Amino acid sequence: MMEAVLGGSRHPLKEGAKTGFEALKELPRVGKVIGYKHEGTVYDLHQPFPTTGTVEFVGPDTPEGLDIIRHSTAHVLAEAVKKLYPQVQVTIGPVIETGFYYDFVREGGFKEEDLAAIEAEMGNIVKARKKVRREDWSVAKAVEYFKGLGEHYKVEIIQDLAAKSGQDSVSVYWHNDDFVDLCRGPHVPYTSDIPAIKLMSVAGAYWRGDEKNAMLARIYGTAFASKDGLKAYLHQLEEAKKRDHRRIGTDMGLFSFHAEAPASPFFHPAGAFIYAELQSFLRDLNRSFGYQDVISPLILSQELWKKSGHYDNYRENMYFTEVDERDFAVKPMNCPGHCLIYKTGHTSYRSLPMRLAEFGRVHRHERSGVTAGLFRVRSFVQDDAHVYCTENQIESEITRILEMVRFFYNTLGFTFFVELSTRPAKRMGDEAVWDKAEAALERTLKAARIDFKVNPGDGAFYGPKIDFHLKDSIGRTHQCGTVQLDFQMPGRFELEYTGTDNTTHTPVMIHRAIAGSLERFMGIFIEHTAGHFPMWLCPTQAAILTISEESVKFAHELRAKLESEGYRVALDDSNDKLAGKIKHFQQAKVPFMIVIGAREAEARVVSLRTSSGEQKQGLSVEALLEEFRKQARPAIPKPEALASKTPSNP
RNA sequence: GCCAAGGUAGCACAGCGGUAGUGCACCGCUUUCGUAAAGCGGGGGUCGUGGGUUCAAUCCCCAUCCUUGGCUCCA
Numbered sequence: 001m002m003e004a005v006l007g008g009s010r011h012p013l014k015e016g017a018k019t020g021f022e023a024l025k026e027l028p029r030v031g032k033v034i035g036y037k038h039e040g041t042v043y044d045l046h047q048p049f050p051t052t053g054t055v056e057f058v059g060p061d062t063p064e065g066l067d068i069i070r071h072s073t074a075h076v077l078a079e080a081v082k083k084l085y086p087q088v089q090v091t092i093g094p095v096i097e098t099g100f101y102y103d104f105v106r107e108g109g110f111k112e113e114d115l116a117a118i119e120a121e122m123g124n125i126v127k128a129r130k131k132v133r134r135e136d137w138s139v140a141k142a143v144e145y146f147k148g149l150g151e152h153y154k155v156e157i158i159q160d161l162a163a164k165s166g167q168d169s170v171s172v173y174w175h176n177d178d179f180v181d182l183c184r185g186p187h188v189p190y191t192s193d194i195p196a197i198k199l200m201s202v203a204g205a206y207w208r209g210d211e212k213n214a215m216l217a218r219i220y221g222t223a224f225a226s227k228d229g230l231k232a233y234l235h236q237l238e239e240a241k242k243r244d245h246r247r248i249g250t251d252m253g254l255f256s257f258h259a260e261a262p263a264s265p266f267f268h269p270a271g272a273f274i275y276a277e278l279q280s281f282l283r284d285l286n287r288s289f290g291y292q293d294v295i296s297p298l299i300l301s302q303e304l305w306k307k308s309g310h311y312d313n314y315r316e317n318m319y320f321t322e323v324d325e326r327d328f329a330v331k332p333m334n335c336p337g338h339c340l341i342y343k344t345g346h347t348s349y350r351s352l353p354m355r356l357a358e359f360g361r362v363h364r365h366e367r368s369g370v371t372a373g374l375f376r377v378r379s380f381v382q383d384d385a386h387v388y389c390t391e392n393q394i395e396s397e398i399t400r401i402l403e404m405v406r407f408f409y410n411t412l413g414f415t416f417f418v419e420l421s422t423r424p425a426k427r428m429g430d431e432a433v434w435d436k437a438e439a440a441l442e443r444t445l446k447a448a449r450i451d452f453k454v455n456p457g458d459g460a461f462y463g464p465k466i467d468f469h470l471k472d473s474i475g476r477t478h479q480c481g482t483v484q485l486d487f488q489m490p491g492r493f494e495l496e497y498t499g500t501d502n503t504t505h506t507p508v509m510i511h512r513a514i515a516g517s518l519e520r521f522m523g524i525f526i527e528h529t530a531g532h533f534p535m536w537l538c539p540t541q542a543a544i545l546t547i548s549e550e551s552v553k554f555a556h557e558l559r560a561k562l563e564s565e566g567y568r569v570a571l572d573d574s575n576d577k578l579a580g581k582i583k584h585f586q587q588a589k590v591p592f593m594i595v596i597g598a599r600e601a602e603a604r605v606v607s608l609r610t611s612s613g614e615q616k617q618g619l620s621v622e623a624l625l626e627e628f629r630k631q632a633r634p635a636i637p638k639p640e641a642l643a644s645k646t647p648s649n650p
Numbered sequence: 651g652c653c654a655a656g657g658u659a660g661c662a663c664a665g666c667g668g669u670a671g672u673g674c675a676c677c678g679c680u681u682u683c684g685u686a687a688a689g690c691g692g693g694g695g696u697c698g699u700g701g702g703u704u705c706a707a708u709c710c711c712c713a714u715c716c717u718u719g720g721c722u723c724c725a
Contacts, residue, residue: 203720204653259716583686
């Protein structure tokens with residue numbers, strides 16, 4: 001006897017149904033069904049039905065159902081495009097996290113204004129309720145058929161598929177007899193089973209993602225199980241736009257960009273304040289963990305970059321300059337400078353680990369199309385540090401760094417995930433050293449009980465690395481912190497220390513950053529908080545608002561008192577209405593507003609309002625200060641204090 | 651770099667062959683007012699930059715700079 005799972009409950013199922021549709025006839029009607037899952041694979045309802053086991057029917061509002069709808073919508077898009085532009089070739093049209101896309105071959109690409117017509121044609125196809133029918137063809141037949149249609153990319157896909165997997169048949173899906181596309185499936189049974197479609201944008205994309213290949217015309221779209229689902233998604237996009245750090249940065253006057261220095265931010269007083277506070281938080285954390293500040297120059301000779309390997313491996317991202325007939329480069333990284341500092345003077349094993357930290361400004365020439373607000377810039381500061389240590393100290397040093405990273409992210413309220421990146425194709429050094437380095441990082445992560453995913457081939461050219469990724473408000477992830485093990489550079493720079501045995505050894509070098517780029521980190525933090533920063537980071541922490549002239553004198557006294565306590569306070573004693581003042585400081589995202597009218601002035605108390613709208617009336621000045629003290633910057637722990645804490649990376 | 655869209659006052663936008671407009675912000679005056687906008691008046695733009703077409707260009711054409719979305723998601 002078979003079993004069916006339908007609408008969350010189990011039902012016995014008679015054997016012998018030929019298709020999903022037939023099987024459904026035996027079962028109670030519970031909502032819409034567009035496919036079924038059997039042994040982990042999803043099938044469409046027209047496909048031959050299994051004869052054993054449990055079958056789970058898939059509704060449109062399940063993750064699998066949504067994938068089916070979106071994949072089918074991609075096919076409908078392809079049919080609509082072929083109908084409107086018969087000369088266009090189709091390539092691939094996969095489902096992505098937010099919808100789907102389809103890549104076409106079309107001279108000149110598509111224009112955004114073409115989308116309306118295509119969407120209308122898609123609507124016709126949906127309305128026509130075309131049956132989506134699967135057929136299995138031999139590879140030979142498929143190749144011949146698509147060749148006949150002039151669909152050369154499809155032919156390439158089929159031949160590739162056959163060569164790679166060795167399978168001798170492929171599946172195709174028809175819309176009635178009007179349109180056929182190569183596809184693994186599954187699909188909705190009828191085109192009318194797609195409830196809500198929206199084409200989003202056009203873009204260029206390289207065939208198979210490779211710049212050497214032809215540029216294809218991509219159309220992005222999305223589809224949902226209901227009109228409301230689509231509406232909610234579009235609304236969410238609007239909301240995300242409001243949190244965009246570029247918009248908030250402009251509104252709050254935090255930073256600007258100028259053509260005079262493309263992709264390089266100019267921080268205004270308010271933005272620079274927050275930036276500097278974050279920096280000093282990180283500096284204090286560094287010092288607490290035994291790091292020492294150093295400062296190294298921005299421009300260093302080209303020979304140095306040849307020695308470090310950057311010239312050979314990173315040249316296309318570097319800025320060069322020539323002065324006095326000598327070649328220089330602007331540093332894209334701080335490590336060679338720190339190595340020169342290490343090299344000065346004789347080093348004993350007693351001074352290891354040596355932890356050198358620098359808020360080092362680096363310049364990297366990112367390609368023009370990849371820069372984005374603060375997220376990807378060409379000039380930025382890293383909270384960089386290099387730890388020189390013995391091989392025996394590697395694991396304890398990395399553990400210490402993991403603790404710092406965890407404290408910093410948790411304190412600012414971020415969730416993150418961790419990736420271990422292993423040897424890339426373009427690399428230096430022997431395989432044995434790579435083996436050792438990769439194993440050391442993996443061991444340390446496991447010991448710290450941090451979940452991680454291995455990212456093969458994504459390491460730096462000098463060693464493997466651990467990357468920390470933060471999630472922003474619209475689900476994008478950003479690489480921030482990094483820990484990189486380096487067995488190469490110390491040798492290249494002939495770094496040495498004298499060991500207990502009184503002979504010279506080469507130290508190991510660990511590159512690490514916690515925030516990564518302060519610029520990018522600020523961008524993420526702005527979106528994370530939507531501009532509502534914790535009080536200790538705010539340039540203006542509180543605004544005193546008077547109601548009428550009787551309260552002005554007390555307001556000034558209060559400001560003097562708060563400033564003498566070290567708070568950054570604005571005073572609005574203008575003759576605007578209170579509601580207007582509140583609106584102004586609300587939009588400026590000042591966390592606290594202190595309202596003072598005649599009543600308060602007389603009793604020498606205040607009315608406190610937070611930017612989230614909470615109110616407390618009749619607070620004494622001492623009670624107000626107590627409220628503020630609760631918002632102080634979190635205390636920086638010592639390494640020993642964190643070592644005992646239960647690890648977590650949510 | 652490549653494909654597409656865009657650049658008009660500090661900000662958000664409208665206008666699109668006959669040399670510029672709205673809202674907010676800013677400045678001035680009036681209003682002394684209890685938790686998201688009181689009223690009136692005013693100043694501010696060589697319409698990204700360079701070239702071309704035209705009697706006339708913010709608008710059309712070419713070039714260029716900058717910004718934005720996309721270029722890993724394998725039928």
